[in-house]
Structure formats: structure tokens, C-alpha cells
Amino acid sequence: MSKRVFQINELLRKEIAFIIEREIELPDVLATVTKVDCSPDLAQAKVWISVLPDAKMGSTIEKLRKRSGLIRSFLKKKVVLKILPKLNFVIDDTEKHAAEIEETLEKIKENNA
Numbered sequence: 001m002s003k004r005v006f007q008i009n010e011l012l013r014k015e016i017a018f019i020i021e022r023e024i025e026l027p028d029v030l031a032t033v034t035k036v037d038c039s040p041d042l043a044q045a046k047v048w049i050s051v052l053p054d055a056k057m058g059s060t061i062e063k064l065r066k067r068s069g070l071i072r073s074f075l076k077k078k079v080v081l082k083i084l085p086k087l088n089f090v091i092d093d094t095e096k097h098a099a100e101i102e103e104t105l106e107k108i109k110e111n112n113a
Contacts, residue, residue, distance in 0.1 A: 045085035048092035064089040
């Protein structure tokens with residue numbers, strides 16, 4: 001990944017997180033933008049979202065997908081890019097997997113003790 005794409009990814013991550021926090025109504029949900037991954041031509045961007053509580057993950061991602069046009073319009077006002085990527089929101093469940101692995105390791109540790 002080029003330095004420029006990396007910088008754009010970080011800029012978009014920060015700005016999208018700010019927009020979701022301030023402009024998009026997500027009641028009773030904590031949504032965090034964990035990562036943005038733009039394609040090399042900047043036409044597409046995967047936006048990785050972590051959601052708490054887990055039970056509202058699917059509905060939150062759907063709301064964000066439906067409001068992606070609105071989020072892009074806010075981004076256009078804040079970020080100056082020749083091409084503003086189309087946003088594709090996806091679930092980031094890394095923390096959930098890490099917790100499962102940690103729990104498994106604890107069980108193994110207890111069984112060996």
C-alpha cells in the first residue's frame with residue numbers, strides 16, 4: 001500500500017467516525033470505525049465497523065449502508081479529494097474472535113494446571 005493511500009485511509013477513518021458520531025442517529029449503540037481500506041484507484045472503500053452491543057450489529061450496519069450517500073455528502077464537505085470513494089460498510093468482529101481465542105487459551109491453561 002502506498003503512503004498516499006495509507007494517509008487517505010486514516011483521514012477517511014477519522015472523518016467517517018466523526019460523522020457517524022455527530023450526524024447519524026444510532027440510538028443505544030456504540031459504533032466505532034476501526035479501519036478504512038481504499039482500493040488503489042480510490043473508487044471503493046471498505047469501512048470496518050465495530051458495534052456494541054453485538055445484538056444490534058446487523059441492524060446498525062444496514063442503517064449505515066442505507067445512509068452511505070448522506071455520509072459521503074458530509075465527507076465531500078470535509079475532505080478534498082478528486083475522487084471520493086464509494087463506501088462499503090462491513091462488520092469488524094476481530095475483538096469478538098480475540099475474546100474467543102483468549103477464552104480457549106484460559107480453558108487450556110486451567111486444564112493443564
